[in-house]
Amino acid sequence: MKRRIGFLSWALLFGYAFLYVPIALLVVFSFNESRLVTVWSGFSTKWYAELLHNDALLSAAGLSFQVAAVSATLSVLLGTCAGLALTRFGRFRGRTLFGGMITAPLVMPEVITGLSLLLLFVAMEQWLGWPDGRGVTTITIAHTTFTMSYVAVVIQSRLAGMDGSLEEAAMDLGARPAKVFFVITLPLIAPALVAGWLLAFTLSLDDVVVASFVSGPGSTTLPMVIFSSVKFGISPQINALATLMVLVVATGIFIASIVMARQDRQRKRDEQMAIQNG
Amino acid sequence: MRTVVAILVSGLSRIGLWGRGVVVAVPYLWLLLFFMVPFLIVFGISFSESIIAQPPYSSLVEWLRDEDAGTSKLQILLNISNYFRLGGDDLYILAYLNSLRIAAVTTLMCLAIGYPMAYAIAKADPARRGPLMMLVILPFWTSFLIRIYAWIGILKGNGVISNLLEWVGITSGPVEILYSDWAVYIGMTYCYLPFMVLPLYSTLEKMDPSLLEAAADLGSRPLKSFLSITLPLSLPGIVAGSLLVFIPAVGEFVTPELLGGPDTLMIGRVLWNEFFANRDWPVASAVAIALLLVLVIPIMIFQHVQGKQAEAGR
Amino acid sequence: MAGQPIRKPTRLEPWQDAGQTPYVRIEKVTKTFGDFVAVDEVSLSIYRNEFFALLGGSGSGKTTLLRMLAGFEQPTEGRIYIDGVDMAGIPPYERPVNMMFQSYALFPHMTVEQNVAFGLKQDGVAKAEIRDRVAEMLGMVQLSAFGRRRPHQLSGGQRQRVALARSLVKRPKLLLLDEPLGALDKKLRERTQFELVNIQEKLGVTFIVVTHDQEEAMTMSSRIAVMNHGVIAQVGTPTEIYEYPHSRFVAEFIGSINMFDGRVVSTEGDQVLVASEEAGCELLIAHATPAPAGSPVSVAIRPEKIALSKEPVAGGGDGRNQTTGIVREIAYLGDVSIYLVQLPTGKTVRVTAPNVTRRTEMPITWEDEVTLTWRPFAGVVLTQ
Numbered sequence: 001m002k003r004r005i006g007f008l009s010w011a012l013l014f015g016y017a018f019l020y021v022p023i024a025l026l027v028v029f030s031f032n033e034s035r036l037v038t039v040w041s042g043f044s045t046k047w048y049a050e051l052l053h054n055d056a057l058l059s060a061a062g063l064s065f066q067v068a069a070v071s072a073t074l075s076v077l078l079g080t081c082a083g084l085a086l087t088r089f090g091r092f093r094g095r096t097l098f099g100g101m102i103t104a105p106l107v108m109p110e111v112i113t114g115l116s117l118l119l120l121f122v123a124m125e126q127w128l129g130w131p132d133g134r135g136v137t138t139i140t141i142a143h144t145t146f147t148m149s150y151v152a153v154v155i156q157s158r159l160a161g162m163d164g165s166l167e168e169a170a171m172d173l174g175a176r177p178a179k180v181f182f183v184i185t186l187p188l189i190a191p192a193l194v195a196g197w198l199l200a201f202t203l204s205l206d207d208v209v210v211a212s213f214v215s216g217p218g219s220t221t222l223p224m225v226i227f228s229s230v231k232f233g234i235s236p237q238i239n240a241l242a243t244l245m246v247l248v249v250a251t252g253i254f255i256a257s258i259v260m261a262r263q264d265r266q267r268k269r270d271e272q273m274a275i276q277n278g
Numbered sequence: 279m280r281t282v283v284a285i286l287v288s289g290l291s292r293i294g295l296w297g298r299g300v301v302v303a304v305p306y307l308w309l310l311l312f313f314m315v316p317f318l319i320v321f322g323i324s325f326s327e328s329i330i331a332q333p334p335y336s337s338l339v340e341w342l343r344d345e346d347a348g349t350s351k352l353q354i355l356l357n358i359s360n361y362f363r364l365g366g367d368d369l370y371i372l373a374y375l376n377s378l379r380i381a382a383v384t385t386l387m388c389l390a391i392g393y394p395m396a397y398a399i400a401k402a403d404p405a406r407r408g409p410l411m412m413l414v415i416l417p418f419w420t421s422f423l424i425r426i427y428a429w430i431g432i433l434k435g436n437g438v439i440s441n442l443l444e445w446v447g448i449t450s451g452p453v454e455i456l457y458s459d460w461a462v463y464i465g466m467t468y469c470y471l472p473f474m475v476l477p478l479y480s481t482l483e484k485m486d487p488s489l490l491e492a493a494a495d496l497g498s499r500p501l502k503s504f505l506s507i508t509l510p511l512s513l514p515g516i517v518a519g520s521l522l523v524f525i526p527a528v529g530e531f532v533t534p535e536l537l538g539g540p541d542t543l544m545i546g547r548v549l550w551n552e553f554f555a556n557r558d559w560p561v562a563s564a565v566a567i568a569l570l571l572v573l574v575i576p577i578m579i580f581q582h583v584q585g586k587q588a589e590a591g592r
Numbered sequence: 593m594a595g596q597p598i599r600k601p602t603r604l605e606p607w608q609d610a611g612q613t614p615y616v617r618i619e620k621v622t623k624t625f626g627d628f629v630a631v632d633e634v635s636l637s638i639y640r641n642e643f644f645a646l647l648g649g650s651g652s653g654k655t656t657l658l659r660m661l662a663g664f665e666q667p668t669e670g671r672i673y674i675d676g677v678d679m680a681g682i683p684p685y686e687r688p689v690n691m692m693f694q695s696y697a698l699f700p701h702m703t704v705e706q707n708v709a710f711g712l713k714q715d716g717v718a719k720a721e722i723r724d725r726v727a728e729m730l731g732m733v734q735l736s737a738f739g740r741r742r743p744h745q746l747s748g749g750q751r752q753r754v755a756l757a758r759s760l761v762k763r764p765k766l767l768l769l770d771e772p773l774g775a776l777d778k779k780l781r782e783r784t785q786f787e788l789v790n791i792q793e794k795l796g797v798t799f800i801v802v803t804h805d806q807e808e809a810m811t812m813s814s815r816i817a818v819m820n821h822g823v824i825a826q827v828g829t830p831t832e833i834y835e836y837p838h839s840r841f842v843a844e845f846i847g848s849i850n851m852f853d854g855r856v857v858s859t860e861g862d863q864v865l866v867a868s869e870e871a872g873c874e875l876l877i878a879h880a881t882p883a884p885a886g887s888p889v890s891v892a893i894r895p896e897k898i899a900l901s902k903e904p905v906a907g908g909g910d911g912r913n914q915t916t917g918i919v920r921e922i923a924y925l926g927d928v929s930i931y932l933v934q935l936p937t938g939k940t941v942r943v944t945a946p947n948v949t950r951r952t953e954m955p956i957t958w959e960d961e962v963t964l965t966w967r968p969f970a971g972v973v974l975t976q
Binding site: 163165166168169170171172173174175176179184187188267270271273274275 | 711
Binding site: 007008009011012015016018019020022023025026029036039078079081082084085089092094098100102103104105107108112115116117119122123126141142145148152177178205206208209212213223227230231238241246249 | 297298301302304305306308309310311312313314315316317319320323333391392394395397398399401409410412413414416417419420421422423424425426427428429430431432434436438441468471521522525526528529530531532535536545546549550553554559562563566569570573577580581584
C-alpha cells in the first residue's frame with residue numbers, strides 16, 4: 001500500500017514538473033543579458049524595455065484585447081441564451097440540431113473553422129457587399145462563434161446543477177418568466193457568467209489559426225505577431241512578453257483564490273452557526 | 279370582465295412565448311449563419327475548380343443562355359478531381375496517416391501522464407483536491423503559443439536538454455530534438471494534458487471509495503482492485519479525455535508548424551499550405567471535408583458520451 | 593404512532609354535505625409524459641379549510657397532480673377548477689395558489705426577510721405593508737430574530753419554517769405542500785406536524801399535502817387520497833382509510849394487515865360468513881358489504897385487533913373467528929410487542945399486543961401454542 005502511494009506522489013510530481021518547468025525557464029531567461037535564450041550570461045531587464053518600444057507588437061496587443069473583450073461579451077450573451085434554451089425549454093423543434101451545433105465547435109479543428117468562416121465572409125461580400133473586406137469585425141464574429149460554445153457548456157452545466165424549483169418558487173410567488181430570469185436565475189449563475197467570459201476572453205486572446213484566416217491587412221492580432229516572430233526563431237522579447245502574461249494570470253488566480261478561501265471560511269462559520277442554533 | 283382578463287392573460291402569455299422564441303432564435307440563427315452555412319460553403323467549394331480570379335474558385339452553378347435558340351439552361355458543374363487528387367497523391371495520404379499516428383501517440387502519452395495524476399488528485403485529501411486541480415488547469419490560462427514557444431528553447435540543439443545531457447556527460451556536442459516527430463509529441467502532450475486530466479479526475483472523484491474497501495474486504499489486493507474496479511469504472515472518463523485530446527490533435531496546425539520538421543506532415547499543415555501558399559481554395563476545402571470525414575466517428579462518439587453525461591447529471 | 597393530535601369532534605365534514613361546493617375540483621385529469629401515464633383520469637373534490645393529503649409511493653402520480661394544481665404542468669386531458677375558475681392556460685404566477693417545495697427552494701442570494709417579502713413585492717404591495725406582513729409571518733413561525741440571515745445560515749427546521757412563511761405571506765386560499773416534512777429528522781417531524789395543523793386551523797387555509805409517509809398523512813389530514821399508478825385507490829378520512837379499506841392495495845399500504853383468502857358461505861343482513869382454509873376456521877364479519885355466496889373474497893384483519901392467549905378460549909362463538917398456531921417470532925418494541933404466529937396451514941399471522949404491565953419475563957414465548965381470537969367487527973371483506 002505504501003509503495004503505491006509513493007508511486008502516485010512521484011507521478012504527481014513528474015506531472016507538475018512537466019507542466020511548470022518550461023514556464024519557469026521561460027521566465028528565467030526573460031531576464032537574460034544575452035540574446036541566446038538558453039545560456040545564462042547575466043541579469044538584465046533590457047528585453048522588457050525593448051518590448052515596450054515595439055510598436056507593432058503593442059498595437060497588435062491593443063487590437064487583440066479589443067477583439068477579445070467584445071467577442072467574450074457577445075459569447076456570454078449568446079451562450080447564456082443557448083444554455084437556457086437547452087436546459088430550461090424542454091423539447092422544441094430543432095433542438096437536436098441546436099445541441100449538435102453548440103457542441104461541435106468544441107471539437108472542430110481550428111483550420112476548418114478558420115477556412116469555413118473565411119469562405120463565408122468572401123461569399124457574403126460577393127453577394128451582399130458585407131463585410132467590406134476583412135478585419136476586426138470578421139475576427140470578432142469568428143471568435144464569438146467558437147467561444148460561445150465553451151460559454152454555453154459552462155452555463156449549461158451551472159443551470160443543470162441549479163435547483164429548478166427555485167425558479168418555480170419565484171413563479172409560484174407571482175413573478176413573470178422574464179422577472180424570474182433577472183431576479184433569480186441571473187444572480188445565481190453569475191459566477192458561471194464570469195467564468196465563461198474569462199474563458200472566452202482567454203480563448204480569443206490565444207487564437208492564431210482562425211484569426212490568420214479571417215483577418216485582413218492592417219488587422220494583425222497579438223498571437224499572429226508572436227507566431228510569425230517565433231517562426232523566425234526565438235527572441236528574448238517573447239520571453240519578456242510571456243513573463244508578463246504569466247504574471248497577469250498568476251495575479252488574477254492568486255486574488256481569486258484568496259477571495260474564494262475567505263468565502264469558504266465564512267460559509268463554514270455560517271454552517272457551524274446553523275448547527276448550533278439547531 | 280372575465281373575458282377581458284382572459285384576453286389579457288393570453289396576450290401576456292403570448293409575449294412570454296415570444297420572449298422564449300427570441301432566446302432560442304438568436305443563438306440558433308447565429309450558429310446557422312456562422313457555423314452551418316460556412317460548412318456547406320466549404321462543401322460546395324470543394325467541388326469547384328481553382329481559377330485565377332477573385333475569389334479564386336469557379337462557380338458551380340451557371341446560367342447558360344443560347345441567344346440563337348432563345349433558350350437558357352442551368353448548368354451545374356461538379357468537379358470531383360480535387361478528391362481524386364487527395365486519393366491519388368501520396369503526400370495527402372501520408373499526411374492523413376501521420377496525423378492519425380501523431381494524435382494517437384499524443385493521446386497515449388497524455389493518458390500515461392494524466393491518469394496517475396488524476397488518480398493521485400482524486401485520492402488526495404478533499405481540501406487539497408481543489409488547489410491540485412487548479413494547478414493542472416492553470417497553464418491553460420496562459421497563452422498556447424507561449425507554451426509551445428517554451429519548448430523550442432528546451433528542445434533545440436544547444437537548448438536546455440541538450441546542454442543538460444552534455445553537462446552530465448551522456449552526449450558530447452549538441453543534440454537536436456526540435457524539428458522532429460518527438461518534439462511534436464512532447465509539445466502536443468504538454469498542451470493537451472489538462473483536457474485528459476479533467477474528465478478523468480471528475481469520474482475518479484465521483485467513485486465511491488467504499489467500493490475499494492469492499493473489494494479489499496472480500497480479499498482483493500490493491501493492484502487487482504485497481505484493475506478490476508477502478509479502471510473499468512473510470513472508462514467513461516478515459517473515453518471522454520482521449521477524444522478531447524485526439525480530435526483536436528488530428529487537425530492540429532500550430533504545434534507541428536513550430537516544433538515539427540519539414541517532413542512532419544499533418545493535415546492541418548497541408549490545408550494551411552494549400553490555402554496560403556498555393557492559394558488553391560478548392561483543394562483546401564476538399565482537404566477540410568476529408569479531415570471532417572476522418573473525425574466524424576470520434577466526434578459522434580464524443581457527442582454521445584457528452585449527451586449521456588448531461589442526462590446523468592440531471 | 594406516537595402523539596397524534598386528535599381532530600376536534602366539532603370539525604365540519606363538508607364532503608358529507610351535498611349543499612357545499614368544492615373549492616378545488618379536479619375533473620378526469622390525465623397527464624402523460626411520452627408513453628408514461630403519470631396521472632390517469634383522476635377526479636377529486638376538495639373543500640374549503642380541508643387539510644387534504646395525497647398519499648402514495650414514488651411514481652404514484654401524487655407530485656404530478658400537485659404540480660398541475662400549481663400550474664407547472666398542464667393536464668393532457670381533463671380540467672382543474674379552483675374556486676370555480678377553470679385553470680387551463682393560467683400560468684403559475686397568476687394562480688391564487690402558493691406552494692411549499694420539497695427542497696424548500698429558498699433563494700440563496702436573499703435574506704430570510706427578502707425571501708418572505710418576494711411574493712408581496714411581485715404584487716406591488718406598499719413597502720410599509722410588506723414590512724409589517726413579513727414581520728407578522730416571521731413572528732408566527734418564531735423566526736423574528738433571524739430575518740437578516742441567509743438560508744445557508746439556518747438549520748433544516750428553520751429553513752422549513754421560512755419556506756412555510758414565504759408560501760403563506762400572500763394569504764393564498766390554497767396552499768400546496770410537497771413533502772413538507774420529508775427533509776426533517778423524526779423528532780422534529782413529529783413536532784412540526786402539530787405546528788402545521790395549528791397554523792392551518794388558525795389561518796383557515798386549504799392545505800393539500802403530498803406525502804409518502806402514511807403516518808404523517810394520518811396524523812395531519814382531514815381526508816386522504818391514496819394514489820397508486822396514477823389512479824386514486826381510495827378517498828376518505830384517516831379512520832375510514834385505516835378501518836375500512838376498499839382494496840387490498842389500500843389495506844396493505846396503510847399499516848400492516850393480515851389477509852385471509854376464502855369464499856363467502858352466507859350473508860345475513862350486513863353480516864357475512866366466510867370460510868377460509870388459510871385461516872383454519874370460519875370468519876364472521878359484521879358491517880360488511882353483502883356478497884353472493886360462493887364468491888372468492890379476502891378478509892383483512894389488523895394485527896392489533898387479534899387477541900392472543902395460551903389457554904383455549906371457551907365459548908368463542910362456535911369456532912368462528914378463532915384459530916390456533918405456534919409463536920415463531922417475537923419483536924419487543926417497548927410499548928407493544930409483535931408476534932408472528934404460524935397456523936397449521938402454514939400461514940403466518942401478525943399480532944401486536946400492548947405491553948400493559950412491566951415484566952421481564954413474557955407470558956408468551958417462542959414455540960408456545962396459542963389461540964388467536966377476534967371480534968366480528970375486526971375484519972373487513974375485500975372483494976377485489
